[in-house]
Amino acid sequence: MRDFRKISYSKYLVFLSILFFTVSGSIQAQENSFPYELRATDFYLTPLGIAADYFGESLIDNQKAITIGDINNLHHNDVNWFDRSATYNWSPKWDGRSDDFRNILTVSTAFVFLPQVLDQEWQNLLKMSVMYVEAYYVAKGLTSLAKGLSGRKRPYAYNESMSVEERYAIASETWGDLKGSFFSGHACEAFTEAVFISKVFSDYYPEAYWTKLIWGSSLILASLTGYARYESGEHYLSDVIVGAIVGSAAGYLIPEMHKRNDCDKFRISIIPYSLTINMYF
Numbered sequence: 001m002r003d004f005r006k007i008s009y010s011k012y013l014v015f016l017s018i019l020f021f022t023v024s025g026s027i028q029a030q031e032n033s034f035p036y037e038l039r040a041t042d043f044y045l046t047p048l049g050i051a052a053d054y055f056g057e058s059l060i061d062n063q064k065a066i067t068i069g070d071i072n073n074l075h076h077n078d079v080n081w082f083d084r085s086a087t088y089n090w091s092p093k094w095d096g097r098s099d100d101f102r103n104i105l106t107v108s109t110a111f112v113f114l115p116q117v118l119d120q121e122w123q124n125l126l127k128m129s130v131m132y133v134e135a136y137y138v139a140k141g142l143t144s145l146a147k148g149l150s151g152r153k154r155p156y157a158y159n160e161s162m163s164v165e166e167r168y169a170i171a172s173e174t175w176g177d178l179k180g181s182f183f184s185g186h187a188c189e190a191f192t193e194a195v196f197i198s199k200v201f202s203d204y205y206p207e208a209y210w211t212k213l214i215w216g217s218s219l220i221l222a223s224l225t226g227y228a229r230y231e232s233g234e235h236y237l238s239d240v241i242v243g244a245i246v247g248s249a250a251g252y253l254i255p256e257m258h259k260r261n262d263c264d265k266f267r268i269s270i271i272p273y274s275l276t277i278n279m280y281f
Contacts, residue, residue: 034124035203036131036258045134045254052141059148063179066153068168074158083236086155090162090233098186098228105193105221112200131254132196139192139250143185143243152182156233184235187243188250190225194218195251203255222247 076087109132116125157167157178171178198215205211226240235243 033260034121034127035260036124036127036255037260038127038130039258041257042130042134046130046137049134049137049139049141053137053144056141056144056146056148060144060180063148063151066157066168066171066178068164071157071168071171072164074153076158076160079155079158079236083155083238086230086233086236087158088161089231090156090159091231093232094228095232095234098225098232098234101221101225101228102186102190102193105190105197105218105225108218108221109193109197112197115204127258128200131200131258135192135196135250135254136189138254139188139247140185142246142250143183143188146183146242147180147185150182151179152239153179154181154234155236159233181235182239182242183246184226184229184239184243186229187222187226187235187240188247190222191219191244191247192251193247194222195248196255197251199252199255203259 076084079087113125113128116122116128154177156162157171159167195218197218198211201208201214202211222244226235226244229235230237230240
């Protein structure tokens with residue numbers, strides 16, 4: 001079987017480029033106004049996400065290192081029935097594939113910014129960038145906070161098909177990572193990006209027949225990311241499911257809360273060499 005990691009990223013970028021220009025070419029005749037505006041919440045959402053991420057990471061760093069005796073006392077039956085199947089998994093290849101699937105989605109987000117760059121719509125590009133950064137850090141902050149507070153051990157620590165010494169050696173590489181199972185950061189990030197891409201495209205081109213393809217392809221990639229985390233032995237099913245829910249919520253709600261209406265009381269405008277903030281009462 002051909003290893004996914006041996007397939008060049010350039011092939012995927014070529015495919016995404018062709019898809020983007022095909023899509024944009026088929027809908028360029030549509031006269032759609034930019035559907036988003038910045039909000040007052042933009043002043044604190046990203047800082048709160050960054051603060052949660054920092055606090056969560058500090059909790060992870062301060063967790064007590066596990067000993068070989070602790071590993072020896074871990075057994076499959078210690079895990080609930082729903083998640084127990086993950087304790088039989090261990091695959092560095094699937095671990096690498098989860099990175100690849102997620103990275104493809106990360107690169108794909110660039111294509112939703114291209115129309116604003118090509119049309120030199122710098123104000124709209126600013127709005128899109130703020131929304132993306134917010135969605136990313138809200139999701140990342142919640143992920144780090146959950147990992148730091150829960151301290152849930154990863155499935156491979158319970159995998160009795162490996163010796164205690166093997167499991168201890170894997171865990172010894174990154175102590176904090178061992179207790180970072182809940183919830184899946186890969187799944188959360190992938191679903192954040194997948195839903196963000198699809199939501200923005202749907203809002204900007206509500207009548208486009210490409211919408212289903214965008215939603216379907218992005219969600220498939222996100223789902224493959226989550227599946228790969230499960231197969232790798234890095235996460236339980238519940239980790240992946242919760243990560244997908246949190247990521248989807250961030251990817252959907254951030255653009256939704258920025259949608260324009262006739263009652264906008266807060267706007268930010270950017271022109272060369274100046275930034276204007278207007279508030280209406």
